[in-house]
Amino acid sequence: xxxxxxxxxxxxxxxxxxxxATRATPFFLFPPHKKTPAFVEYLGKMLPYATxxxxxxxxxxxxxxxxxSHGIPEAIAMIAISLVHIWKHNILLSVGGGTLFYMxxxxxxx
Amino acid sequence: MKRNALKVAWIHTVPVMMGxxxxxxxxxxxxxxxxxxxxxxxxxxxxxxxxxxxxxxITLLTSPFDIVGAVFITLMVNLRHLFYGLSLLEPFKRAGKxxxxxxxxxxxxxxxxxxxxxxxxxxxxxxxxxxxxxxxHLYWIGSCALGNLLRTAVxxxxxxxxFVMTALFLVIFIDQWKDSKTHIPQxxxxxxxxxxxxxxxxxxxxLPAMVLILLLSATFRNRLEAKFQ
Numbered sequence: 001x002x003x004x005x006x007x008x009x010x011x012x013x014x015x016x017x018x019x020x021a022t023r024a025t026p027f028f029l030f031p032p033h034k035k036t037p038a039f040v041e042y043l044g045k046m047l048p049y050a051t052x053x054x055x056x057x058x059x060x061x062x063x064x065x066x067x068x069s070h071g072i073p074e075a076i077a078m079i080a081i082s083l084v085h086i087w088k089h090n091i092l093l094s095v096g097g098g099t100l101f102y103m104x105x106x107x108x109x110x
Numbered sequence: 111m112k113r114n115a116l117k118v119a120w121i122h123t124v125p126v127m128m129g130x131x132x133x134x135x136x137x138x139x140x141x142x143x144x145x146x147x148x149x150x151x152x153x154x155x156x157x158x159x160x161x162x163x164x165x166x167x168i169t170l171l172t173s174p175f176d177i178v179g180a181v182f183i184t185l186m187v188n189l190r191h192l193f194y195g196l197s198l199l200e201p202f203k204r205a206g207k208x209x210x211x212x213x214x215x216x217x218x219x220x221x222x223x224x225x226x227x228x229x230x231x232x233x234x235x236x237x238x239x240x241x242x243x244x245x246x247h248l249y250w251i252g253s254c255a256l257g258n259l260l261r262t263a264v265x266x267x268x269x270x271x272x273f274v275m276t277a278l279f280l281v282i283f284i285d286q287w288k289d290s291k292t293h294i295p296q297x298x299x300x301x302x303x304x305x306x307x308x309x310x311x312x313x314x315x316x317l318p319a320m321v322l323i324l325l326l327s328a329t330f331r332n333r334l335e336a337k338f339q
Contacts, residue, residue: 002172002173002174003171003175007175008146008150008171010177011167011170011171011175011177011180012153012154012157012158012167012171013157014177014180014181014184015158015163015167015170015180015181015184016157016158018180018181018184018185018188019158019159019160019163019184019188019191020213020214022184022185022188022189022191022192023188023191023194023195023213023214023216024195024210024213024214025192025195026192026194026195026196026199027195027199027202027203027209027213030195030196030199031199036196039328039331041196042327042331042334042335042338043324043327044192044196045338046295046327046334046338047189047190047295047323047327048189048190048286049286049290049295049296049299050295050296050298050299050302050323050327051186051187051189051190051299051323052279052282052283052286052296052299053283053295053296053297053298053299053300053303054186054299054300054302054303054316054319054320054323055162055187055279056276056279056280056283056300057299057300057303057304057307057319058166058303058316059275059276059279060276061307061312061315062312073270074273074276077273077277078276078280081277081280081281082280082284085280085281085284085285086284091129091281091285092128092129092132094277094281095132095133095136095274095277095278095281096132096136098273098277098280098281099136099270099271099273099274099277102270102273102277103267103268103269103270103271103273105270106269106270107267107269107270
């Protein structure tokens with residue numbers, strides 16, 4: 001733990017409030033009888049797709065292609081997860097199995 | 111009235127219970143490997159109650175103290191929630207005071223249930239929705255705490271378990287890829303992020319990436335809007 005208990009609690013309080021704010025805002029901002037601005041509606045449909053792509057990159061941000069294992073275990077695991085997921089459509093299998101497979105790779109192979 | 115609503119609501123929540131059991135336990139285990147015990151798993155799942163958000167919160171707990179950065183990335187990760195409410199404005203309005211708690215419980219999973227599950231005739235819609243959110247919340251708290259306790263009781267080599275977050279987002283990415291008519295948003299998300307990662311580096315790429323994503327979204331609006339009708 002690199003944060004003090006107090007720092008961690010403050011940080012989590014802000015995260016909790018921010019999370020609630022994102023969920024509650026539409027109810028205050030867009031009363032049912034008012035029309036939602038078209039651009040907001042467009043962002044609402046489009047951004048979830050872009051954001052998940054961003055989060056995949058975020059998860060991989062500390063992977064170095066030029067040192068250590070060169071991102072090879074990550075690449076292998078991600079290909080395996082994609083194939084299993086396209087094949088079986090089972091989120092538990094893909095995420096659970098994929099994580100265990102990656103753990104095996106970094107603990108025993110690389 | 112309440113008992114009736116609970117009786118018909120819980121059936122709908124079973125698939126979410128299975129998913130949460132797995133994801134929540136993974137969260138609890140990962141949190142435990144960073145030195146945070148069950149107290150932390152409990153308060154985070156009780157007060158934050160977000161899958162992706164809590165995983166990101168773990169990385170924030172293990173980085174230097176930075177409130178602004180934490181608020182920003184939490185906003186980014188949960189931005190999609192801004193739009194969940196749009197389709198639930200009417201039913202929540204009729205739910206009275208408990209609607210505030212119901213807003214709080216609007217995770218991806220709960221939202222998807224509320225979109226698909228409809229209360230049978232004679233069952234109060236407000237309580238029906240309330241109990242779906244409430245039960246999901248209980249499953250989540252239980253799973254996060256359980257995973258954390260399990261890891262403390264049975265220590266094991268957890269190297270690489272952080273990858274559960276990557277796997278989760280990758281799987282969501284694939285599902286979205288399959289059900290969308292255009293892949294431009296995904297290219298924008300990944301492309302802008304990779305570009306900013308190269309230019310700004312791992313610790314500061316997120317803000318510029320988000321700005322670039324918004325700019326590109328505005329640029330491609332005419333082409334994309336028709337596809338999302």
